Amino acid sequence: MTQDIRLSNKAQKVTSSFNWPTVSILLIIFAIPAIPAVFILIFVALGLGETPIQSEFINPVYYQKPVVIFTHGIFGILFFVSAPFQFSTYLRQRYKQWHRMAGCITIISGIGIALSGIAMHHMLTPDVKGARYLSLLAFSAIMSLSFIVGFYYAWRKSFTNHQCWMYRAIAISATPISLLVIEISLNLLFGQLMAYELIHQFLFDYGRVFVVVLNLVFIECFISKTLLSSQNFAARYG
Template identity: 35%
Template sequence: MIRTFTRPIPLGLALAFCTLIPVMTAAVSVVQIPLGALPEDSRRLAAVPVAFFLHALAGFLFGVLGPLQFVRALLLRFGTLHRLAGRVFVLAGAGLALSGMAMLLQVESITTGLLDGARGVFGLALFAALVMGVAAARARDMLRHQAWMIRAYAVGMGTGPAALVLFPIYLMTGEPPMGLASDVVVVGMWLLTIAAGEWVVRRHALPRPLQPAHVFDSQTPRDDRP
C-alpha cells in the first residue's frame, strides 16, 4: 500500500507515526534545555548543553520535515517550498549527525558498546547520505537524490520504531529500559528501519525523477515526426 511518490499520503502517515515519539521528545527537550528543567535521566547531557540543544532542535526539524518532503503533491504544486524545506532538512540532518557524534565523544555513556558503536556508525552514515543526496541534486539526478534522502531519513530517524516498543515499558515501569536487551532492540529496529528504507528505494521509487510543475515547458510539445 505504501508506494513512494505515487501513494504519498500513506507513506507520510507511516513515517509520521513511526517517528512520533522521538519528534515529540525532541520538541520537549528544546523547551526543557534552556529552562534547565531536564528530567533525571537526561541531566548528564547538560554537560554539553549546546550540542544537546542542537541535537534536539535538529532532530525535531528533521523528523517533521521528512514526511512532508516525500509528499508528491507538495513537490509538484509547491516546488520552491519543497526546495527551501529541503535545505532546512539537509542542515537539520547534518546538525543531528554532528551533534550526536559530539555528545557521544564528550558525555559519559550509560549504554553498552553495541549501541554506542551503532550511534557512531549511523551518525557517519547519515552525514554521508546527505552529502550524496545534495551531490545528486546538484547534478540534477533527481531520482538518485530522492533515493539518498530516503536513506538519510531512515538512518536519522531509525530509533523511532524502537521507541514504539520501549516507550510503553517506560510508561509501565517509570524507568527507561536499560542494558544489553534494550540496546539490542534499539540497534535491531534501527537496522530494520534502514532495510525498510532501502526496500522503498529499490521497489517503489518511480522509474524516472519527478520535477516540480513549474519547471515543465508550458508550450505544447513539438511534434518532430516528418
C-alpha cells in the same frame, strides 16, 4: 483511445498525489522524539538560571552542557517539521522553491542530528565505549553520508537517484525509533525468558547497525516495488 486516456489519468494521479500515507507515517515516527524534545528544550531554557527546574524527565546533565542538548534538540525539531513533507509529490511539483528550501533544512538537520548524537553520547554516557560506541559512530557516518549523497544527486539534477537516496536517508534516520519499538516488543514478548538478557545485550551493543540493515532492506523493497515502478509507469504513459 479510451484505454490511453485511462492510462494517462492514472499516470497523472501517480505523479501528482499528496502521498498522505507516507507523510503521515513519517510525521508519527519523527514526532516520537521531536515532541518530547520541545518540552525538554523549554524546561532547560527556563532552568538555566540560578534555580534549575527539577523534573524526572530532565537529566541534570542538560544544565551543565546546554549547547549540546539545544543543538541536538533544535536539529531534531527542524527535521520533524521538514522531512515528512518532502515525500509529497504534490508539494514537490507545485511548490518547487519551497521543496528546495525545506529539502536543504532536512539535509542539514539530518546531518546535524547524526553528528550531535555523538556529542550527546559523550555528555550522557561518557564511560560507555566499545561496541555500542562504535555502532553509534557507524550509524552517524552512514546517516550523514546518505544525506550527502542525496544532496549530490539533487545538485546534479539526477532526481530519481536523489529521491531514492532520500528515502534511504530517512529510513536510516528512523533507526533510533525502530530500535525502541523492537526493544519494547521483545521485552513484552520474551522479557521473562533468561535468553532475553543476551538479546538485550546484543541490541544494546549492535542494535543501531542491526536496525539500519533492517530498515534499508525494507526501503529497498519499497523503492523497487513502489517508487521506481510508479516513475516508470509515469514515464511510459505520462
